[in-house]
Amino acid sequence: MLERLEQGNVALSQSAQALREARDAAEEANVAKSQFLANMSHELRTPLNAIIGYAEVLREELDILELKRSLEDVEWIHTSAHQLLGLINSILDLSKIEAGRMGIDLHEFSPLSVMQEIEGMLAPIAAQRNNTLQIVTDPDIGEAYSDATKLRQCLLNLGANACKFTENGQIFILARADGEDLVFSVSDTGIGMTASQMNRLFQPFVQADASTTRRYGGTGLGLTITWRFAHMLGGTVEVDSVEGAGTTFTLRIRANLREYGAGEDDIPNAVQTEAVLDNRLRSTAKPLALIIEDQPSALQLMTRLAQRANFETICAEEGETGLQLAYQHRPDMILLDLTLPRVNGWQVLEALQADPELRSIPTVVVTVDDDRSRTIEAGAADHLVKPIDHGELNDIFVQYSQKHDGAILIVEDDPGTANLYARGLNQMGYTTQVASGGGEAMRLLQQGTFALIITDLRMPDGDGFSLIDRVAEMPEEQRPKIMVVTGKVLNEEDGKALTGKVVRLIPKNGLSPRKLGRNVQNLEAHGNAA
Template sequence: MAFARVVDWFIAPHLAKDLHTRKRVQMFIISHIFGPFIATPIPLFLWFADPDPWPHVLILAAAIYGFWPFLALVKLFPRAYTLLAMASVTNLSFCILWGTYNYGGASSPFLVWFVLTPLLAFMYMGSSWTARVFVLAQITLGLGGLYGVHVYGDFPEHIAIENMVVAGVLSALGANIYVFMMAAYYSSVVDSQSELIKEIGRHQYTLKALTSAKDEAERANNAKSDFLAKMSHELRTPLNAVLGYAELLLEDAELDGRGEQIADLQKISAAGKHLLAMVNDILDISKIEAGKMALHIENVDLHDLIDEVASTGRSMAAKNSNSFVIERGDDLGVIRADATKLRQAVFNLLSNAAKFTHNGTITLATRRDGSWIEIAVLDTGIGISREQQSMLFSNFSQANAKIAAVYGGTGLGLSLSQNLCRLMGGEIEIESEVGRGSRFTIRLPVRVESAAAVPQNNSMEEKLTPAEREFLDEAEDDQQSSAGKAGSSEPLEHDKRQRILVIDDDPNFLDLAERLFVRENYTPICSDAPQSALQLARTVKPAAIFLDILMPGFDGWDVLAALKADPATADIPVIMISILAERGKALAAGADGIVMKPLDAAKVKATLAVLKATRGRTKDAAV
């Protein structure tokens, strides 16, 4: 509408931002456009009816037409709007009081216009205390002045009161037209506000519905995460037995030279490990989604980390006849991060690159970029289209069905890696082109901060050399098959049959552990009763205690606390055994290490080697 555009042209942008202020200014502009036209018949009548109209009629006319300049003033000085509104109301009061004084006094037909003073003042300025005091002052001073003239003076009689009938009709008509116009506009404002209130009500109802749906979705997601965690735990328990017995049978078959059984058992072991890795990924993802994944922040030497993953990366690359290249940036130094989770993310990227690249090159590139570190895995494999890249980091998603059918996989690795990096304040970025390869880049801050990180105070790990730390890291990581190569099968001391106490509520695991420790030249003492652990430890004085965490009733944490609180058992090394990766919590609770299920020879050798080296150095220092 053209008139609406004209009105809006006078309104400054800062006044139009607030809806209520905008409506007030619109009311001000509309009333000042039409007000003088509505009041024009009154000075015209007075000019012809008054025998001597000079100068009071001209002064009244000047005051009436003086409302128009306020339009220009609002446009030029928008920040003085409140002062202009007060000046306009004051001018209106002057017009009414001047006409009343000169024509009729207290009986003047023009006095009816005075009801517009508070109406327009509140419409222009709102119901603030400033507006209230101002309106009260206008009414009090104006009417008080008229009464004072009536008591102490005389009103001039330019036109006899009986000849003011036409002026009274014109005054009443003008005032009613003016009030009608303002009321109609105010009614439209109220209607629009009512529609706005209804719309707000509809939005609030929609918001409540969305909030309810969000809460329901969060409950469903939490239930799903809890289900995945419980199912992962239930799946891993029998898998521990499958892998443990497969390893024992495989060692027997190798000793006896049964070639056919060796191949079958290797397939069973490989399939079990693949399934276990998938279950581990599901468990980690469910923990991240449930907000229960804690970071174990420590100093990580990037050169050492690259060396650790290089041997595994080379073996992965060699399976499909790929060459493996390492590119190290200058001044990599040490960063603060969760080494296990960072290593896991890098391994996942290397595994993907090796899987989708044949007779090509896989490159591991690392560089430091100010307060950030970048670890990139580049390959010359099949590449990924731009449309497929958007799905890569979703759970159970792969580039497409054909690739999944040819190369296999569950679609969890990249999603888990991305979540782990985001947990550490970083991100995985991708650049890829079909047929030319891909580049996955891990970007992490040099100092990862996390309130969930568990401190390492007073733990055995702080005393380890880099080589011994590597043993323990390899013992914890299920995916590193090279861990056993660094270990030693020697007992803690020179006694060839030292005792090892094993506490676990699973009879199958105890059977496996007993056979495994016997093979490693120890005397295992196994118990499925955690309540008797303290008494057994006092009696047999074992060289080390292997203690399961998840046990009904009296769990591993309770047993560990009891062992460390008793002077007779406080110095016995305790190794926690767990399906869950709770290394930081175990070390902070006083344990000397942690190994992940399933328990195999590689992990036992690595863990016992670390214990042997640490205790040997402690004795040398004492001497």
């Protein structure tokens, strides 16, 4: 026992050192990136300011001289320079958010006043494509304590998008209070999107597809920044769309961030805002899912499915923050991407496995990497490859939404495989004992009561068929159910020997801890083979 404790301490110390080194390296990289962006900002803004300034001067002089053709040319120069300046500002905003240096300016303001400003800014943009703009604000919306500037930018991004992708149509923006939240819906009657196009939203420099970029222009940064600002303000952005019929974006933010732990000082970044909200979420009776994912569209999808399955959610966009949230909140399950900034998913898995308490949390890897066997060996409960199947992800949430009980005997001579099975069942709440062969299994059966036996058919001290026959001879009130997990190809004779004695037969190849647990759960629910 002392030797195990010492080994655990060494592993924890090594993991902590690796995390510190990764953190230091990430901080150095962020300093370098910030300095580069500051320099580039100065170098790019200086000539742009001159171009915009002289274009305005020329525009005034050409207007006086009534040189209409030249005036049109200068208007294009002026407009293009402003577009380029907006692009630079967006890149800088995104870089600040990713580096954790985007602050929140908390203050009290009137959402009604913000909506009036939005109307004045969007009206000329809507008119460019002959659109009608309608803005309706609930008079009982009240006051807000948040960041009005970031809210305004979110609504401008969404409203400008609606105007750009709609022609001879209508733009509706509705604002209302919903309990402790403020909800803003931005709807249009424009081109709409398909389901596959919606899955690509909220990623940096990505629009619905390449043809959209060619026809309508844009960088794809506006929605990414809107999505991240929304999370910094304690909220979310969701989208519903019908191709050819229009799109609705729904922005939801907290009306009063002061009530959730924010003081008069600025909140430094989105991670701290999420941590404040997490304390509130964990106080509920619902199960809690931690989602560690840096891709906004994937994070939004998993969050929506989790909430639909009656989970509360906490989110992290990089590994170090994810680990901090796991230590702080002990979630009921973790969804983990492998490609993360700062501390990657492999390091997160290693740190989770090094902690006895965090090791008991089922962690499902969701990534583009298809190295499934490696992630399972590293401690994952299962491995899903992007693009994920929505139904399977929903099944995962349902599976881990409640804990189970009952004693299970695992009969497996390979220690690694036995540990794999035990890990998955323990994470679902079952208690397990492991026997390396049939003889040891029978001794354990004499000492205790088990609801289920999970056994292979190949064993060093006699095969599994003998064990199954001996269990079948036990009194019915003491006889546990038997599930066979084997890599053996069964012939007709083998099948007859097992008939009536086992309740389920599962191929060993590709079996993950989660899938084993799901089979046990289904067996518990239905009581027979499936």
